[in-house]
Amino acid sequence: MSESQPPPSRPPVVLPGNVAVITGGASGIGLAVAEALIAQGMSVVLADIDAPKLRDVEARLTEDGASVATMVCNTTSEPEVNALIEYAVEQFGGVHVMFNNAGIVGVGDAWTEPIELWTRVIEVNLLGVVHGIRAVLPVMQQQGVGHVISTASHAGLSAAPGIAPYIATKHAVVGLMESLFLELGALGSPVGASVLCPEFVQTDLMNTTKEPETVDAPFPQLINQVLAAGVSGGIPASELADQVVAALERGQFWILTHDTTRDAVRTRAELATTATNPAVGSPEG
Numbered sequence: 001m002s003e004s005q006p007p008p009s010r011p012p013v014v015l016p017g018n019v020a021v022i023t024g025g026a027s028g029i030g031l032a033v034a035e036a037l038i039a040q041g042m043s044v045v046l047a048d049i050d051a052p053k054l055r056d057v058e059a060r061l062t063e064d065g066a067s068v069a070t071m072v073c074n075t076t077s078e079p080e081v082n083a084l085i086e087y088a089v090e091q092f093g094g095v096h097v098m099f100n101n102a103g104i105v106g107v108g109d110a111w112t113e114p115i116e117l118w119t120r121v122i123e124v125n126l127l128g129v130v131h132g133i134r135a136v137l138p139v140m141q142q143q144g145v146g147h148v149i150s151t152a153s154h155a156g157l158s159a160a161p162g163i164a165p166y167i168a169t170k171h172a173v174v175g176l177m178e179s180l181f182l183e184l185g186a187l188g189s190p191v192g193a194s195v196l197c198p199e200f201v202q203t204d205l206m207n208t209t210k211e212p213e214t215v216d217a218p219f220p221q222l223i224n225q226v227l228a229a230g231v232s233g234g235i236p237a238s239e240l241a242d243q244v245v246a247a248l249e250r251g252q253f254w255i256l257t258h259d260t261t262r263d264a265v266r267t268r269a270e271l272a273t274t275a276t277n278p279a280v281g282s283p284e285g
Helices: 028-039 051-063 078-092 115-143 164-186 220-232 237-250 259-273
Strands: 019-023 043-048 068-072 097-100 146-151 191-197 254-256
Touching (some): 019 078, 019 115, 043 051, 043 078, 051 068, 078 115, 097 115, 115 146, 115 191, 146 237, 164 191, 191 237, 237 254, 254 259
Parallel strands (some): 019 043, 019 097, 097 146
16 A cells, blocks of 8 residues: 655645635625635635625625625526636636535435425535536636635535435535545646535524425424524534634645534444444434
8 A cells, every 4th residue: 555645735825815706605604714714814705696695795894894796696507606706807816715615405305305306405515516616727727826615514424314415415525525636636736625524503504494395204393403403502603714714724625623523434434344334323323
């Protein structure tokens, strides 16, 4: 077995005057990371589907002296994401950090939910990230510096019943970003990549929940109660944002914000390597 190689040295991205593009940026994790990067002197382009929130956030941040631009953008649309990156380059001259953060919760089991629910969650949580990567990588490669970070979840590293669409898409984001990291490394690219896997954070995530449409779906009430309680008792979004900035400064791929996520990963690895079936109520689930 060959020894692991250190990651390639890449130019720093968290610098005054550099530019970050953040989807899902009008609230929650996206807004908190924006504020943390602004505190480092960076310019920020915030994208969201909520136009009124974007206007309010832009007014507040610019009043405080921040260099901010906003754009209404549906990340399920490749042309809209392409236009977002073009807008950022036009406004500020480049993109140094791309934070693919837009996402929704898809509550429901693996077999009774309508395919329309699955399609919607896949389009937002997975294809939105794909669109962001495809749009920004040529810009970053050409300018010789950049970092792509995408929000997955604790749910991208573990599993639970009753939230299959969300679990599946967040696992896909983890795999996508790990593949991207390895591809960039193999090419000796100056662009870095990270995946953010938070557990519960104090955000308005529950407002994005896609309710199951099956009348007799077995899990929705329980799952919604668990999610609501977890979000309300989660870590502050500002605390997560500080971890994101620190990871960007270190060029760190895995951003696990909770010790319980690390424990779940270890437990899952042990179950897999010992061919032990997963069980409801285990730390992995």
